[in-house]
Amino acid sequence: MNTFAPVKEQMDLLLRGALEIISEEELEKKLEKSYSSGRPLIIKQGFDPSAPDLHLGHAVTIRKLRQFQQLGHHVIFVIGDFTGMVGDPSGRSKTRPKLTREEVLENAETYKAQVFKILDRGKTEIRFNSEWHGKKDIYQFLELTSKYTVARMLERDDFLNRYQAGEPISMLEFLYPLLQAYDSVALKADVEMGGLDQKFNLLLGRKIQGEFNIEPQVVFLMPLLIGTDGTQKMSKSLDNYVGICDRPEDMYGRVMSIPDELIVDYYTLATDVPASEITSIQKEIANGSVNPMEYKQRLAREIIELYHKPEDAIRAENDFLTRFRHREIPDDLPEVEVSFANQPMPILDLMIVCGSISSKGEGRRLVQGGAVKVNREKISDFRAMIEPLDDLILQVGKRKIYRIIPS
């Protein structure tokens, strides 16, 4: 007796959206073994301990982890606190901050809050890699480093590029893959999940497991989700991301801003829409029978529904259509209480109070550029004084619209 689905069925589900599996045969074998023995596979993925602001890019692999869970397998979410506590000043001028134990734990909590929007809390194990790295002495560490060569390390594309471009690579960064690979040894991972950019590291995990006489893990690679800018991979630092904790309205707008060419990718990697349906969507867009916008709107709703309630998706859509298509003022506006003291207030001050601008200089420019309206009337003079009316609506561009409550 066992609770697993037939291997063929498991494979079909897992293959959807997957970029590369090294190797499919091995995965199948492991699944078969698991099926017959009733032992779940150990699926592992590592995460950086800093910047715990998850977005759809992270969600691609996490959602795949979720599928493994649904199939009854065991997911280990590894937080790379060990290297995070060391800190790494490499990678051009950007310094990876050195995190304290407390910060790491705090970040881990934030991770949990976000990641359990996707993963099953009861079936997820969270581990910190300081648990095993912290115990290692230098002898064991050196032994680990002896298992790989510099030349092979330099094979990694981004090392090679940076090396050839004369950019710095710190020793820590260089050793990082080795430490990550050892995580797979410590956890006896059957599968390691990652984005394409992790290929090298995950392969190294396989190799190092072999060195320690452990059955090598299957490398499970998902494509990288391109960000809303349509060129770079989604990342927080490039601000081209859709955060899984973003407000529905923001998610909607962000999704609508992706280039049309990315619609199919997003359907595949960021939603649960079945593959067959995606194929027909792709066809319809390609032959021009449907305005891509329509599928993009549905995409936005699908994504919002994964992280919010269905009615939030409808609301976000209405808000978007009102603001951007009809250029009108939505009903549901953030309200800002402003104390006028019965005096007219300079428009720039009002904009500051609402948080719509970060400096008066910016405000002045926006007014001069025709972006600012009060009660639908364009303000053309940045010295304008605003009367404290009961019904007061401030528009700063299309995105920032507020209802002002004088007090």
Place this chain on the structure above:
RNA sequence: GGGGAGAUGCCCGAGUGGUCAAAGGGAGCAGACUGUAAAUCUGCCGGCUGAUGCCUACAGAGGUUCAAACCCUCUUCUCCCCA
């Protein structure tokens, strides 16, 4: 250990004593156009200000000078060549 080159605004990058808040490009923001996006065009793009005015800024600290991103000294960091 020796020798050489370099660190400029969000990013790339020009500037080598005053005309520099600093060319140019990218990104971003706003406006026009529009079927969402894109493309195109226009404006903006350190802060304060009514201002032709002030403040902060060219890795950091100090110095020379009426005047410094630019010259000098030290410090920190990076790359290259040789060992």
